[in-house]
Amino acid sequence: MGVSLRAYAKHRGVSDTAVRKAIKSGRIQAETDGTIDIAKVDKQWDRNTDRAQQRKSPGATKAVPKAALDAVADTLSESGNTAGGTTYMQARTANEVLKAQTNRIKLQQLKNELVDRAKAIAHVFRIARAERDAWLSWPARVSAQMAAELEVDPHKMHVMLESYVRQHLSELSDIQPKVD
Known part of the structure; x- marks a missing residue:
């Protein structure tokens, strides 16, 4: 007795629709009772799945340069946010703060308030x-x-x-x- 299609999909980090399509196309085989034997099906999935055809997983991200992360952290700390790590909302906040700072500097330049x-x-x-x-x-x-x-x-x-x-x-x- 294995796990349900949804439980296996969660285990693989894919949708249950993707698991159903894999069964239908013959890439993986479900047990006779419709459940999934995780160890057996993981091997089938890896062996029968073309990596070039796979989408990047939602957790996979591009490497972000350390300088960019440091700039975001500096901007967040300047705006009073001292929480550890950088979430999407914190990055958006940092972006908006940077835009505001840039606009303030441009305005000061227009008013001739800045010194070269x-x-x-x-x-x-x-x-x-x-x-x-x-x-x-x-x-x-x-x-x-x-x-x-x-x-x-x-x-x-x-x-x-x-x-x-x-x-x-x-x-x-x-x-x-x-x-x-």
Whole structure:
């Protein structure tokens, strides 16, 4: 005594109609009482079924790149969803959140509220270079006046000021801004 057609269909992960068609076409044989001997019929099913003609099972999915899964997980965590795993609804939610974020960024671009990173870095670089150049020219402008007030050699004063300004600028150049 075996199991019913529906129980065998559930065991195989197919519809009971598929089992009936397999019996009708002769790929598998039911017992005389109409039940299915699972071990015997599994062998018949595997032997007599053309794999190329099979549909992919509902559980079979394409491999999803890890980067895509990480992006979905990040989006879900940003939106407050901290449940483990990713269901279809969570993926759809993540997709809608990403669309909303993309649209918000496009709107900010249209309103000129966003700053181009490359332009901002170039602008800061130009400002820093102009400030450095101003500091490098400062000793030449003030050293003679300072030397006269202090009654010291103007050349020595200029060399001394320039040395300290360059030392100070060298210390400042060790500071690396973070532009992540």
